[in-house]
Amino acid sequence: MRTKAIIASKLIDATQILEKPIILIKNNKITEVGQKGNIDIPKNAEIIEELDSTILPGLVDCHVHFTGSEESKPKLIKEEYETRLINAATNQTKQLLNAGITSVMDTGGLIGLYVRNAVEKGIVEGPRIMAAGRYLSPTGGHGDNQSLPLEWVKEGRPFGWGMDGRLADGVPECMKATREQLRSRVDFIKIVTGGGGGSEIDPAWIPEYTQEEIEAITGIAHDWGRKVMAHCYFPESIRRTVNGGVDIVTHGNRADDETIKLMKKKGTQIVPTMSVYERIHELRPESKASEMYDTIFTNIKKLYEAGLTLAVGTDTMGGIFPFGGSTLELELYVEKVGLSPFEALSIGTLNGIKVMGKEDKLGTIETGKYADLVMIQDDPLEDIKCLQDKDKIKYVLKNGKAVKNTL
Ligand SMILES: [Zn+2]
Secondary structure, three states: OOOOOOOOOOEOOEEEEEOOOOEEEEEEEEEEEEEEEOOOOOOOOEEEEOOOOOOOOOOEEEEEEEOOOOHHHOEEEEEEEHHHHHHHHHHHHHHHHOEEEEEEEEOOHHHHHHHHHHHHHHOOOOEEEEEEOEEOOOOOOOOOOOOOOHHHHOOOOOOOOOOEEEOOOOOOHEEEEEEEEHHHHOOOOOEEEEOOOOOOOOOOOEEOOOOOHHHHHHHHHHHHHOOEEEEEEEEEHHHHHHHHEEHHHHHHOOOHOOOOOOHHHHHEEEEOOOHHHHHHHHHHOOOHHHHHHHHHHHHHHHHHHOOOOOOOOOOOOOEOOOOOOOOHHHHHHHOOOOOHHHHHHHHHHHHHHHHOOOOOOOOOOOOEEOEEEEEEOOOOOOOOHHHHHHHHHEEEEEEEEEEOOOO
């Protein structure tokens, strides 16, 4: 493959802001990063030049669910499972790449696991996907599709959101369920340790799982070198989750001072999901999930100020939470949480890669790393919202290959 030379007016990653950058890419790796005058562009290089544009590392979303659904209230999805699978693999993957998102974590659902396999095999084009497969939940918990008969949920019929909870109660069953997930080659384990924002029978403050059950799951996952991510909101469930050895808390926006201190001490990473609440609040201000809205931004600021590693996550599921919408999360970090655009971009790139555990290979634009990057015809430091304009995202490279090019 010819060397690519990418020339822009600015480069921003979590480590630097570089004016007039030139980035050389050979095959799937970044081979040199410099500026006009201090870098030799090989004679036969393919030149990709766009002045007034900014280069960023590929964007990261650490909380999506490939449901393949376009329904807005998908409690009981009527669309066929097979059709949704095709939609997830062909359209939802494209929507992510089109928005400059080159790495995602699918935090629960078999469809995400199948799409990951199809992308890895080169059957479809998509972002890098780390998939959790079925997420583990106690009976009656947030991962139990409570509107369906229990027997259907236990059988794992794919009628729900496509998130496909695996019910597991008690230490032996939690251990077995974790091993089942590992057997199906998941990249990490997702568990539900507290109620849900919009749950019918288990409000978000309810702790789900005992610390012993959580320890049983994390013990096995860590033996296999896999991280565990837990869904929870309130202090008691966060306390059990973190003491139980969980690596990543998602949501977590009701943490109090004590649990923030605990997360800091244990090095727990956190993936808040603000944009889902922003959209619910916009569309259905009377809904239960909307009750979380008022405190979410001040609480997330506390988490950031405590020095925790925060990463972007959206809880995108399709429908009213369209794929490729994680750039709204960046706007909320700036406009509502009060961070600088540079801080928000670091959260949306390198921090997400840290949560995925791939910071030695991705997350910044440095020599030797894989070439995942985005060229946008604007400056997100001036206006973070520009990232939401897909037409301004002109060029997206994943693993050295152009997956979007409208230059
Ligand atoms: Zn989720």
